[in-house]
Amino acid sequence: MSGTLAVYQKELATYFRSPIAYYVVSVFLLGTGYFFLYNVFMVGETGMDGTFRNMGILLVTLAPLISMRLLVGEYNAGTAELLLTLPLHPWQIVVGKYLGAVTILLLITTGTLIDLVPLYLFGTPETTTIVAGYLGFVLLGMACLAVGELFSALTHNQIVAALMTAAVLLGFWFVGHLQPFQRSDAVRVLVGYLSFALHFGAFIQGLVRSEGVVFYLVVSAVALTLTAAYLEWRR
Amino acid sequence: MSDAPAAIVLESVSKRYGSTTVVHDVSFTVERGEIVGFLGPNGAGKTTTMRMIAGFTAATSGRVLVAGHDMATDNVEAARRLGYVPERPPLYDVLSVRSYLTFVARVKGVPRARVRTELERVVTACRLEAVIASEIHKLSKGYRQRVGLAQALLGAPDILLLDEPTAGLDPGQIQETREVIRAFGQDHAVLLSTHILVEATLICRRVAIIDHGRLLAIDSPAGLQRAVEQTNQVALRATAPAEALREALGAVEGVQAVSVHPGANGVVTAECRVDVRDGVEAAIARAVAGRWDLHQLERRAPTLENVFLRYVSGGPSPTRPS
Numbered sequence: 014m015s016g017t018l019a020v021y022q023k024e025l026a027t028y029f030r031s032p033i034a035y036y037v038v039s040v041f042l043l044g045t046g047y048f049f050l051y052n053v054f055m056v057g058e059t060g061m062d063g064t065f066r067n068m069g070i071l072l073v074t075l076a077p078l079i080s081m082r083l084l085v086g087e088y089n090a091g092t093a094e095l096l097l098t099l100p101l102h103p104w105q106i107v108v109g110k111y112l113g114a115v116t117i118l119l120l121i122t123t124g125t126l127i128d129l130v131p132l133y134l135f136g137t138p139e140t141t142t143i144v145a146g147y148l149g150f151v152l153l154g155m156a157c158l159a160v161g162e163l164f165s166a167l168t169h170n171q172i173v174a175a176l177m178t179a180a181v182l183l184g185f186w187f188v189g190h191l192q193p194f195q196r197s198d199a200v201r202v203l204v205g206y207l208s209f210a211l212h213f214g215a216f217i218q219g220l221v222r223s224e225g226v227v228f229y230l231v232v233s234a235v236a237l238t239l240t241a242a243y244l245e246w247r248r
Numbered sequence: 249m250s251d252a253p254a255a256i257v258l259e260s261v262s263k264r265y266g267s268t269t270v271v272h273d274v275s276f277t278v279e280r281g282e283i284v285g286f287l288g289p290n291g292a293g294k295t296t297t298m299r300m301i302a303g304f305t306a307a308t309s310g311r312v313l314v315a316g317h318d319m320a321t322d323n324v325e326a327a328r329r330l331g332y333v334p335e336r337p338p339l340y341d342v343l344s345v346r347s348y349l350t351f352v353a354r355v356k357g358v359p360r361a362r363v364r365t366e367l368e369r370v371v372t373a374c375r376l377e378a379v380i381a382s383e384i385h386k387l388s389k390g391y392r393q394r395v396g397l398a399q400a401l402l403g404a405p406d407i408l409l410l411d412e413p414t415a416g417l418d419p420g421q422i423q424e425t426r427e428v429i430r431a432f433g434q435d436h437a438v439l440l441s442t443h444i445l446v447e448a449t450l451i452c453r454r455v456a457i458i459d460h461g462r463l464l465a466i467d468s469p470a471g472l473q474r475a476v477e478q479t480n481q482v483a484l485r486a487t488a489p490a491e492a493l494r495e496a497l498g499a500v501e502g503v504q505a506v507s508v509h510p511g512a513n514g515v516v517t518a519e520c521r522v523d524v525r526d527g528v529e530a531a532i533a534r535a536v537a538g539r540w541d542l543h544q545l546e547r548r549a550p551t552l553e554n555v556f557l558r559y560v561s562g563g564p565s566p567t568r569p570s
Contacts (some may be wrong), residue, residue: 015354015355015357016354016355016357018354019351019354019355022351023340023343023347023351026342026343026347026351027340027342027343028341030342031342061288078515089336090338090339090340090341091334091337091339092337092338092339092340093338094292094299094302094304094334094336094338095334095338095399096351097303097304098302098303098304098327098330098332099327099355099356100324100325100327100328100355100356100357101324101327101355102324160318248303248304248305
């Protein structure tokens, strides 16, 4: 456990010495602020539904920038040789780094809470719906970062890692749009189950269903397990 | 004798990448309390072998044991006993030396309360006091190398694996680094790869020579020199007819080949390839001095550099590891 914690602390320390972290946090918060103002003043929303939807797609496009350097950075700096020869199991490396990325996610999530101030000052939003939306947002982000870490392990180029992650995440996001075109019920159910957007949509509506929670956690667990297995295999 | 397992054991270790075999059936042992040098030209398989011992790369076949732990099945426990400095020191440029060493100490399981003391120990040993607060990207190559060595010393490992530990250091730093290695090697095991033959002679009890992925020899520097001496050269200068001298030398028992080079004033220089057996030089001296004026006779003791070159260019049959 102390190994995982040390990797996590090192990850945070190195992350905030990189301009990418500040870029991602800034773009996300500015983007969310813009969408919030647009939805409230132009669309006339009194809740966070539309803003959450925009935050979701923004997260899917920005998460690859958070995750792209997780392992590629170690390969390129030659520090993978250190990590993999220290008394650490591959899963400790993977989880420590993942928790570092999740901390960035929680940071940007916390940053968006400022949008709630005017909502509560000038309206009466449904707190349970907002909490459910944030829970869905964090779970979605955790899945995105886990998938991103897997692609960061598979390549030696940060841009390639980011592009591959973005392609897969956008595929998961938009796969739900294929549902109406499926004749087979089984395929329709499967397509719906794989859709990041459909599960997230339920959270936005205030529905915290075990199906959605389990889905995101399973995607995260599978991606992290594959990453650890890949690190072990590449020895 | 202690019952503790050997520090490093390689049993018929091979490494293949696709159809290319980069390490062939290498076996040797490094005991506690000895420093073993690993010599070989570029691309010989030194770094791959070091990486297999460190657990960064798995052997395709054979076994690597570190302090009795099999790297294939128990690499985390083995890693606790090992300090490893790769050819390119694995440093996080954005961290300070202190943060970096703290990270490595924590991963190596140094209790939080002892981290400071442990850092002081390695910082003093590697003379890093002046740069402890500096960010690593600001350090010179020499300091970077020493930070790499410092991280390897953290956690009091039993074994040090050093891939080119003095590359890029100035003469003073090289001397200091050798002192650190020598001090560590007194009661621990050290395997160091190097291109610097003098380094191997100075600090290694034994030297392993590897080329094209094959272990050609492993012995003490003196032992390797003796092995090469089996076909060593004896050189002499005498005032004599060249052809007669060649015939006389060729007739001496133990002389395998003779080359003569006539010089000025009838002085001929001759070089004989001779067996290592005792008395060959005396027999040559008798054969020459009885008939002509013998001015000089010497057996040329090979330097480790010559030994190395002889082995990697297909010289004497390998001295197999014991």
